[in-house]
Amino acid sequence: MIENNFAITATFITYLIAMLWIGLYAYKRTKNSEDYFLGGRTLGPWPAALSAGASDMSGWLLLGLPGYAYAAGIESFWLAGGLLIGTWLNWLICAKRLRTYSITTNNALTLPEYLSRRFNDNSKVIQSIAAFFILMFFLFYTSSGLVAGGKLFETVFGLDYRVAVFIGAACVVSYTLFGGFLAVSWTDLVQGLLMSAALMIVPIAAMQGGFTQLTFDLNALDPNLLSLWIGMDGEPLSAIAIISLSAWGLGYFGQPHILARFKATRSNADLVKARRIAVIWTALSMAGALLVGLVGLLYVQGHPTLVLADGEKIFMLLVNAIFHPLIAGILLAAILAAIMSTADSQLLVSSSALAEDFYKNIFKPSASSEEVVMVGRIGVVILSLIALFLAMDPDSSVLGLVSYAWAGFGAAFGPVLIFSLYWKRMNRQGAIAGILVGGISIVIWKQLSGGIFELYEIVPGIIFACIAIVAASLLTKKPGDEVLAQYEQYKINLKELP
Numbered sequence: 001m002i003e004n005n006f007a008i009t010a011t012f013i014t015y016l017i018a019m020l021w022i023g024l025y026a027y028k029r030t031k032n033s034e035d036y037f038l039g040g041r042t043l044g045p046w047p048a049a050l051s052a053g054a055s056d057m058s059g060w061l062l063l064g065l066p067g068y069a070y071a072a073g074i075e076s077f078w079l080a081g082g083l084l085i086g087t088w089l090n091w092l093i094c095a096k097r098l099r100t101y102s103i104t105t106n107n108a109l110t111l112p113e114y115l116s117r118r119f120n121d122n123s124k125v126i127q128s129i130a131a132f133f134i135l136m137f138f139l140f141y142t143s144s145g146l147v148a149g150g151k152l153f154e155t156v157f158g159l160d161y162r163v164a165v166f167i168g169a170a171c172v173v174s175y176t177l178f179g180g181f182l183a184v185s186w187t188d189l190v191q192g193l194l195m196s197a198a199l200m201i202v203p204i205a206a207m208q209g210g211f212t213q214l215t216f217d218l219n220a221l222d223p224n225l226l227s228l229w230i231g232m233d234g235e236p237l238s239a240i241a242i243i244s245l246s247a248w249g250l251g252y253f254g255q256p257h258i259l260a261r262f263k264a265t266r267s268n269a270d271l272v273k274a275r276r277i278a279v280i281w282t283a284l285s286m287a288g289a290l291l292v293g294l295v296g297l298l299y300v301q302g303h304p305t306l307v308l309a310d311g312e313k314i315f316m317l318l319v320n321a322i323f324h325p326l327i328a329g330i331l332l333a334a335i336l337a338a339i340m341s342t343a344d345s346q347l348l349v350s351s352s353a354l355a356e357d358f359y360k361n362i363f364k365p366s367a368s369s370e371e372v373v374m375v376g377r378i379g380v381v382i383l384s385l386i387a388l389f390l391a392m393d394p395d396s397s398v399l400g401l402v403s404y405a406w407a408g409f410g411a412a413f414g415p416v417l418i419f420s421l422y423w424k425r426m427n428r429q430g431a432i433a434g435i436l437v438g439g440i441s442i443v444i445w446k447q448l449s450g451g452i453f454e455l456y457e458i459v460p461g462i463i464f465a466c467i468a469i470v471a472a473s474l475l476t477k478k479p480g481d482e483v484l485a486q487y488e489q490y491k492i493n494l495k496e497l498p
Contacts, residue, residue, distance in 0.1 A: 011329025059148025069293025073225025086249025199288025411461025
């Protein structure tokens with residue numbers, strides 16, 4: 001428990017009130033399902049970029065990544081580098097084309113809806129399968145955010161872990177429930193700036209003398225932690241290890257909560273500006289996260305009696321060691337910001353899959369826009385309760401939960417999305433095969449171990465999905481005239497849309 005937490009408590013309460021006020025304001029602006037799930041496609045470059053970044057990074061940016069850097073040292077640069085390149089490529093390859101194609105396909109709101117209309121799937125099989133995988137993997141992803149929230153409230157206020165998780169879940173659900181996409185995006189703008197500021201301030205303050213009576217002795221550290229090519233065990237990093245860490249960047253192409261920001265941006269021209277903002281923000285934030293972990297190593301090394309059982313709490317430990325409680329409260333609120341900015345997006349995408357892709361698509365096609373929004377809000381509550389159950393294990397790892405969901409989305413949707421944007425010959429059968437093979441490969445590979453199976457499951461998942469897409473498309477009939485005509489219209493819109 002962090003001492004002198006009255007000021008921290010006041011800061012947290014003030015922060016939550018501000019986020020709830022934004023949610024209430026967005027509630028008044030939410031009139032229909034397009035507003036609730038995509039904000040009426042009105043995002044400018046700054047909210048689009050920072051909302052995509054903040055919803056991407058989540059609590060693992062302030063807990064999981066610093067914790068990994070604390071445990072693995074310089075080895076963590078492989079993971080961060082892969083993520084930075086993946087961020088840039090996702091904006092460059094997918095953003096403009098996905099926004100254009102989602103408009104061309106009769107204003108598709110969700111990723112499953114887009115894929116279904118892209119291949120003229122009247123059977124609704126694509127939409128149903130895609131929605132199933134979204135719900136399955138997002139339960140793990142959302143639970144990772146609740147685990148991070150539990151660790152935050154447990155450390156700051158000395159609460160029982162399970163009580164802390166429940167409080168964190170209540171914070172997230174409250175404003176996601178009412179405000180929808182606008183609330184999520186506007187709060188993400190604030191939270192993204194707070195996250196990056198905190199990650200830069202903490203390690204810089206520490207290196208500028210924030211630690212009293214502490215000598216930074218790099219020679220006292222394990223030399224294995226200071227090498228890019230040596231692992232924590234003292235052995236040279238294998239090709240499998242390097243590929244596994246770098247391959248995290250491949251996951252970006254299939255993350256529904258990030259891709260939604262591309263569709264919600266008000267113009268293609270804004271996406272160019274947003275890409276630059278997003279890449280700079282990501283680079284600064286991840287650099288700060290790595291520094292927090294590495295500087296934390298020096299802090300713990302300088303205090304031989306200090307035992308840190310959970311490396312994912314290193315950010316909180318440094319904040320408490322360096323800053324006045326009032327400033328510490330603001331910086332610790334950045335963790336809450338990171339958790340909320342991702343969990344809200346995940347709940348929203350999951351509820352859209354439940355409302356648009358299951359309820360309206362399968363059970364009640366005649367449902368009104370207001371009815372779909374109501375089902376979406378009920379879905380937020382139901383899904384958050386399931387994620388809450390999954391997060392109740394105090395030994396859960398934020399990074400571990402994220403890695404599984406990240407791989408699942410990357411393999412199930414990444415290859416299908418990119419092929420759908422660039423390959424005219426791809427057909428309905430190829431899309432179905434890609435989603436199924438990609439998603440199932442992740443589930444199976446995760447259960448295996450030893451040798452080649454130590455490779456991060458996203459790599460084989462994407463490879464198998466690509467093979468399935470190409471094979472199924474070439475072995476079956478070419479797309480129909482309607483699909484091909486739509487593809488030609490999409491190419492026209494890509495040039496003409498502002």
